[in-house]
Amino acid sequence: MADSIIKQYYDALGKGKLLGKKCKKCGAVTFPPTTACKKCGSNEQEWIELSGKGKLLYLSHGMAPPPNPRFAEIAPYAYGHIKLEEGVFVQAIINGVSIDPDTLKSYYERGPVDVVPDIMEVKGLNVLAFKVM
Amino acid sequence: MGSKLREPVYILGVGCTRFGNLLETPEIMGLSLHELAAQAAQEAMADAQVDPKEIDAVFLGNVTYPTSLLPATYSQVADWLGIQYKAGVHFDAACSTTNVGITMAATGIAAGVYDKVLVVGLESTLSQPKYLSPYERTTIPTEEMWLWTDHCVGQAYSVPQGYDIFPTYNGINALGYCRKYGISLDELEHGLFELCRTRRLHGSLNSKAIRQETLEQEAKRMGFDDPWEFWNSRFNPHVAWPSRLYSVVTPADGASAIVVGRREGASVSQPVELKGFGISVMDLPWYGDDPTVMPIDTHSFKKAYDMANITAKDIDYLHVHDCSHIMSICVAEESGYLPKGQGLKFAEEGRLRFDGDKPMSTHGGRHAFGHAWAASAGSDTYEAVKQIRGMADARQIKPFPKTAVIHTHGYAMISTVLVLNGGN
Ligand SMILES: [Zn+2]
Numbered sequence: 001m002a003d004s005i006i007k008q009y010y011d012a013l014g015k016g017k018l019l020g021k022k023c024k025k026c027g028a029v030t031f032p033p034t035t036a037c038k039k040c041g042s043n044e045q046e047w048i049e050l051s052g053k054g055k056l057l058y059l060s061h062g063m064a065p066p067p068n069p070r071f072a073e074i075a076p077y078a079y080g081h082i083k084l085e086e087g088v089f090v091q092a093i094i095n096g097v098s099i100d101p102d103t104l105k106s107y108y109e110r111g112p113v114d115v116v117p118d119i120m121e122v123k124g125l126n127v128l129a130f131k132v133m
Numbered sequence: 134m135g136s137k138l139r140e141p142v143y144i145l146g147v148g149c150t151r152f153g154n155l156l157e158t159p160e161i162m163g164l165s166l167h168e169l170a171a172q173a174a175q176e177a178m179a180d181a182q183v184d185p186k187e188i189d190a191v192f193l194g195n196v197t198y199p200t201s202l203l204p205a206t207y208s209q210v211a212d213w214l215g216i217q218y219k220a221g222v223h224f225d226a227a228c229s230t231t232n233v234g235i236t237m238a239a240t241g242i243a244a245g246v247y248d249k250v251l252v253v254g255l256e257s258t259l260s261q262p263k264y265l266s267p268y269e270r271t272t273i274p275t276e277e278m279w280l281w282t283d284h285c286v287g288q289a290y291s292v293p294q295g296y297d298i299f300p301t302y303n304g305i306n307a308l309g310y311c312r313k314y315g316i317s318l319d320e321l322e323h324g325l326f327e328l329c330r331t332r333r334l335h336g337s338l339n340s341k342a343i344r345q346e347t348l349e350q351e352a353k354r355m356g357f358d359d360p361w362e363f364w365n366s367r368f369n370p371h372v373a374w375p376s377r378l379y380s381v382v383t384p385a386d387g388a389s390a391i392v393v394g395r396r397e398g399a400s401v402s403q404p405v406e407l408k409g410f411g412i413s414v415m416d417l418p419w420y421g422d423d424p425t426v427m428p429i430d431t432h433s434f435k436k437a438y439d440m441a442n443i444t445a446k447d448i449d450y451l452h453v454h455d456c457s458h459i460m461s462i463c464v465a466e467e468s469g470y471l472p473k474g475q476g477l478k479f480a481e482e483g484r485l486r487f488d489g490d491k492p493m494s495t496h497g498g499r500h501a502f503g504h505a506w507a508a509s510a511g512s513d514t515y516e517a518v519k520q521i522r523g524m525a526d527a528r529q530i531k532p533f534p535k536t537a538v539i540h541t542h543g544y545a546m547i548s549t550v551l552v553l554n555g556g557n
Contacts, residue, residue, distance in 0.1 A: 006290075009290070032289070058304075060299075060304025060305050060373045061373055062297030062300055063276075063299055063373070067276055067279035070295075071295050079297055079304075080300075081418075083422065089420075090418065091300075091417070093294070108311075108318075
């Protein structure tokens, strides 16, 4: 069986690890991992583990019922735009935050806050969510 | 890379159905997708004064397979148009489909392979065939439509992880816009209200729009004398705070068609030249530190302006993809048509109206004209061609625009820009 990058990524999430790829040519980090460096296009990359630490830059919310039925029980959820320590951007569910306008407004007014991964298993799939520190 | 068309290419004719609901809207109610496509295509061929036998190729686009069940659509629809034994392809570039089709046609024509190409886009976002019936359809829940539509986006890591278009393409961008330009959330709210009023005014002046009621008329019908009160009511909930329902797309069913060809041998008196185009694509995430700028747009505008040899100052009419009203402001500013950070102010001052000095989306845009994924870019081109020819009825821009620029975001994300030029 061939090694699927996607499968390895999701399996690692289940062990609490965020896997990406680092380009051997230009050093850029591609996260989540793919078959080529996002910056230079090289396919010579090595696996790296990201710290998972990041800044939540903006916070909004999704709809209910959600487009993906996997999330029917937790929608509507807070959804944020995050910059990870390694300089890559990711958007994800933010756990533990209420989505009423007053709460979301307070986050907007506060500006970027620190977040860490809060990986969940949702109906058999490992999901990279985050929580505010 | 070559960046010029080797021969001039023209839009010879345009067609578009009313955008609406195949189960409800009188002009299209009860039609099959074959008939819907034919309505737009036959209007375009009549407009171009082209006989079906003169068409060298049919490029037909459709995005959402579960609602069409037409994976190789062109071969089926070609028969319904009297076009046989010609080249054809089914393709999709999501919500940029029809305009990407125009660029494919243009490259084939400029290369000398084809003389005339028919591009068609068709879509139903509101219903699907009922138990494989050839003519009966049944409505689909909104979340199911989004599930299928989201097949166009990040299937490896985004959609399985809870991705949702409304925060990613509305809420977060609106917050980024406010922070970048020091605009308060109250100013944002009022600006988006005025922008919606403008789009709805345009829809009310267009017999093909899905929403032909102004915001004021709808407010009154719902029992509000003050449309601003209606705007802030439970009838206009947040879809992704701070963005509300009336700042986003209205899904629709519809079809559009364009005949692209050479000037020589064309009998139509008012062809519009395709001066240039630019396409740039990427998957999520579409932006980094600044959610108001997607780098793909910067690229696609530059490519199109360079090919057409224009600058933003030359633009008389602009349409940008506006299934998110705040993103449409961001993109219009990135295009250079509106000054940075001023778009909502322009909306407040009525400058984006058909009778303003910076007209945009005069057909009503994705909210008022409606959005039928693969057909929508063609509806934008249809409007631009009608405006250039001075045939836009009560919403006609005066003086008639000569240079029109049309931008669409094909989900996701295919940033496509066309530069059209014509008129007297
Ligand atoms: Zn690299």
